[in-house]
Amino acid sequence: MNVLVIGRGGREHALCWKLGQSPRVKTIYCAPGNAGTSRDAENVAIDPKDTRELVRFAKSRDVGLTVVGPEEPLVNGIVDAFQREGLRVFGPSKLAAELEGSKIFAKEVMRQAGIPTAEFRVFRGAPDAEQFILSREVALTLRPRGRSPVRGTQHCRTAAEAIEAIEAILDPREVLVPGQAEVEVDERGKRRSFKTIEEARRYVLTRPIGLVIKADGLAAGKGVAVCKDLGEALEAIDEIMVRRLHGRAGDRVLIEERLDGVEASVLALTDGRTIIPLESSQDHKRAFDGDEGPNTGGMGAYSPARVLTPELMAEVEREILVPIVHAMKRSRRAFRGVLYAGIMLTHQGPKVLEFNVRFGDPEIQAILMRLRSDLVDALEAVVDERLDSVALDWDPRPAVTVVMASEGYPGAYERGRPINGLDEAGAMEGVKVFHAGTATRNEPQGPRIITDGGRVLNVTAIGEDFAEARDRAYRAASAIRFTGGWFRHDIADRALKGEPPAEDRS
Template sequence: MKILVIGSGGREHAIAQKFLASPHVTSVFCAPGNPGMALDGIKLVPVTEMAFAGLIDFAKRTKITWTFVGPEQPLLAGIVDAFQAAGLAIFGPNKAAAMIEGSKEFAKQLMIKHQIPTAAYKSFSDYESAWEYVQQQGVPIVIKADGLAAGKGVVVAEELATAQQALKEMLQAKKFGASGQTVVIEEFLTGEEFSLLAFVKEEEVYPMVIAQDHKRAFDHDQGPNTGGMGAYSPVPQISEAEVLQAVETIVQPMARGMVENQTPFTGILYAGLIQTATGPKVIEFNARFGDPETQVILPRLKSDLAAVIDDLLNDRKPTLEWAETCCVGVVLAAAGYPNTYQTGMPLPIFDASVMTYYAGVAEKNEQLVANGGRVLLVAATAESIEAAKLKVEQALQTQKMANYFYRHDIGAKAIQSNEN
């Protein structure tokens, strides 16, 4: 098989690398990819992820067996519809189904209709009504831009002033453009968060092992929200019974609900969940693999990922086998991220004791340099989360980290949970 992966980040690096490990795969191309991926033998295609005509032309010329879509933007823009119209096999939800991520209001309405547990909410498109509602509800409260905002369109307001500022930025200053023209205001839920991803083919659901992502920039969940500063898997704080309950009450009903809604979902369905005192509830749905969860979930997959996707595309039941090992991944970010940050700094080079997944990188004078906020992710597997975390820390500590930063507490909650 020849496979094309759409995207350029650490998530796509992990996916492409896993495909390349398959005995059934001869070549893996990534469009546009990044220069760090080439170190693993992934072939870069100089076509951007939104240039559908160019991507279709490449897939036809190169006789690509099928294409896998990594990021949400091309999914929401209809890349799957475009490829299918051209007679090409592609794995991911079409434009209508991708709205599960593209509109929080759309997702909420489906959840309410199909009695999927989630936070109580109300949507607003004018500032005055939204601000009045927030004052009535009180804090803490959660304010979300309805559309895509690169993981940064969510504000957990613990003070009314914070909530008011978020509403002004989204609804008046148009901080997120069209994505923030409507806001979804939710009740604040307390509990342990976890990510439950599944391979989905319409009503068929094949869950993956769970992971926990860390969104805040700094240690102890301080600082602004980011696209994710690290993750680990498994999540010992969440029991097998709780995961099973989440599959049965959330993921499977949503897959069935999407079919009933005449927007059937095929692809990777990501449920961002929180284990509350009354059971698991939905924080958000995404229409693709998470980043950085992918980089800690896929190293635990013993099955052939390319065979899994090929089976799903051809209406065969896939085989999924997971390793008992633990995986911890820590993002190395440019100083200043998620706000203004520097680029062009040389990258630290890590040895084979850890896995390095490249994201915001470029090549300059035959050397890899930083070219984004989240630059790379360092991951390691081991028999325990503590041991995996230690491997990553040792690798990071051997490097000079001027102009970079990373969190030191990825996986700490899991270790604490095991000690208790």
């Protein structure tokens, strides 16, 4: 059959590569693809959001199966459009894809189904969200000093009370001579004095909190802020709801308690009745070594995740996957596709951070390196609701993926930088270089592969053990060069050492 893969990233390149190994596949098309998919498929210059043109193309090329990679087309209802035209497509319907399209919807379903997750509050306006943040307990004692118009000690339970007291003590309308009034802030015996409202307020906002701020809608993986203090939480509200950095995704925000523990990813195929978990994986979200820096779309992954023992996987399936699939079916949103559960392994057991409705990126790159079964057979079984007839065969060897990124990522970055060393890296044993953000530029000496995204390449390797897989991935990554290119140096370090990952706070 002919197969169409929709998307342009590393996930889609991995899907093209694996689907192309099926003896049942004649031609693979990728819309729009990248410089890497052009080697494992035939690229088609159609935007993933152009549903009408994609449907027309699938009909004209007798496509027997379409696989949708990114979340946005799924949330916008591309599966429904294909099905209305009698086309076979892998992915959830628009109603089912709301599990990722709305974090608030997902939380409400989890609450109804009794699925363990963090406590949360929903806000529809910035003032209410900011008021909630400032209502957090800080337990500060304030004492006026010098010629302040206020007398007496102020015991402040919340940040809002502390800021109000500071403004009264240092009121510029009442302090006639600037600098002659001070406020002393006492926090559990530690005292600091401030002469200006700005300095004192800034100090109050550095009080630690345990909150996560999330834009409700799709924000390209950038609508979540894990906040270590009050100031960061207020800044996140300003970015999402006032400055609207993520557009309509910020119409509503979710504020939830921060969970402490070890994060892991569980992906499962489901046809709405049967659930088959894929092999476990561990993502590395933070930009820099040691899990420092801002969150990203993922700087690397490895499979299997040692922290997800068979007992824990059984618990995740029993307490999370089965209840969510049943809850969606009861609400007439039957879920068929791949269900991605971001899990925090807390001291109270596994809790859900989020649900996604597509293959994880870069987790799926490492997972597919280990899949021995025909992926076409598995995806078709989901489409035909006969997943109970499928059994997946896995290579026991581990796989490691190292993400190579553009200078400046996850912030602003330049495109168009030539990439060297791809053939050398790709020729190494056990290595596959998946392209994520690349393009081809025609030059006088011939076509040249250039950078075209923040995450540029997913260098993936399999080995007899984690040491060999990791060594192969890093040797291949080191052979690839482009100006400003960089990667983390500690992907799978803890798996290599047999240690559990460091506790994350998400």
